[in-house]
Amino acid sequence: MECWELMPKIELHAHLNGSVRNSTLLELAGELGKRGTVVFPDVENVILKNDRSLREVFKMFDLIHVVTTDHKTVTRITKEVIEDFASENVVYLELRTTPKRNDSKGMSKRSYMEAVLEGVRAVSMVEVDLSRELFAETPAVNETYNMTGRKKIFVRFLLSIDRRETTEAAMETVNLALEMRRFGIVGIDLSGNPFVGEWSTFLPALEFAKLQGLSITLHCGEVPNTEEILAMLDFLPRRIGHACCFEDEEWEKLKSSKIPVEICLTSNIKTESISSLDVHHFAELYKANHPLILCTDDVGVFSTSLSAEYAVASSTFGLGKREMFQLARKAINFVFAGDEVKQKLEEIFASAARELD
Ligand code: 6MZ
Numbered sequence: 001m002e003c004w005e006l007m008p009k010i011e012l013h014a015h016l017n018g019s020v021r022n023s024t025l026l027e028l029a030g031e032l033g034k035r036g037t038v039v040f041p042d043v044e045n046v047i048l049k050n051d052r053s054l055r056e057v058f059k060m061f062d063l064i065h066v067v068t069t070d071h072k073t074v075t076r077i078t079k080e081v082i083e084d085f086a087s088e089n090v091v092y093l094e095l096r097t098t099p100k101r102n103d104s105k106g107m108s109k110r111s112y113m114e115a116v117l118e119g120v121r122a123v124s125m126v127e128v129d130l131s132r133e134l135f136a137e138t139p140a141v142n143e144t145y146n147m148t149g150r151k152k153i154f155v156r157f158l159l160s161i162d163r164r165e166t167t168e169a170a171m172e173t174v175n176l177a178l179e180m181r182r183f184g185i186v187g188i189d190l191s192g193n194p195f196v197g198e199w200s201t202f203l204p205a206l207e208f209a210k211l212q213g214l215s216i217t218l219h220c221g222e223v224p225n226t227e228e229i230l231a232m233l234d235f236l237p238r239r240i241g242h243a244c245c246f247e248d249e250e251w252e253k254l255k256s257s258k259i260p261v262e263i264c265l266t267s268n269i270k271t272e273s274i275s276s277l278d279v280h281h282f283a284e285l286y287k288a289n290h291p292l293i294l295c296t297d298d299v300g301v302f303s304t305s306l307s308a309e310y311a312v313a314s315s316t317f318g319l320g321k322r323e324m325f326q327l328a329r330k331a332i333n334f335v336f337a338g339d340e341v342k343q344k345l346e347e348i349f350a351s352a353a354r355e356l357d
Helices: 002-006 022-034 040-048 054-068 071-087 109-122 132-136 139-145 167-179 199-211 226-234 248-257 265-270 282-287 306-317 321-334 339-356
Strands: 009-015 090-097 127-129 152-162 185-191 215-220 239-242 261-263 292-294
Touching (some): 009 071, 009 321, 022 054, 040 054, 054 071, 071 109, 071 152, 090 185, 090 339, 109 152, 152 199, 265 306, 282 306, 292 306
Parallel strands (some): 127 152
């Protein structure tokens, strides 16, 4: 495990609220329990349950959102999640989150995202590269971020559209991403319970986002839905997530399109989207040299880490350290950040490669 922790890695599919530490969730639930807002033992049971079906996972997210959604907490979890990824040598993190409006907390989608960015500013354990403008607004913090000799993590954000949302709400998220672009928001994700929502509802907002130059990734084929999967592939997103329930026609289309797939092994097994690792599509796509990125999905909910995903892939598919390093390095090609960041990531991997020899 240690060797996977030491290896530089790129995380491209991580949901903020799914990546919260259990200890933080329990602490927050405990406080709400004391105030009578939640029944703590019930919440504790749900949080500590290990295996959940795909449907149960979305009930869990609703619960997490009750516990995490106020500005102060959003700031705290963002800070912790970035520090956790940095501590296992994730050198580039594309963190995604659904901007939430919550009138009872005086929260708008914009103020939610401001709280997220505040969390980035609060990171102290590592040097964060996000956007010069973000740190320029807080000179005192800026100095901290210019310190040299500390571990560094590049962080970029994707704003998620939840499949429960309307076209208007999806459009609001895209407009917010455009307004906040200069703070390191690089793209849009479509996620949420795959049993709800219609592709046609989100398409106008996604087309607009694409036209405006935002990069798009879609949760695609988490459940069988040929019509939707084919429509999503026709849309030509820059990446897709999961691809668990593809039929022959969908595989063919995916392979010829060369759209990179974000693979989340533990998540797929724990949600029973894939029956066991030995039949996971990772093996076939890897053999076919299809662009792949190993990711975590929700480190908190699925009790995993990116290093653990590398360990699982290596032992299940018989890949050695060098092959795993190559896999991590190739992810540079699929990040949504610009060429300058890619160049810096190349340098990080080149120097790590020299140590590997
Ligand atoms: C689909 C998922 C997901 O956005 O509140 N999310 N959507 N499939 C998955 N795999 C099991 N894991 C997480 O983070 C939590 C939200 O991300 C989406 C869901 O919409 C969930 O509510 P944020 O930070």
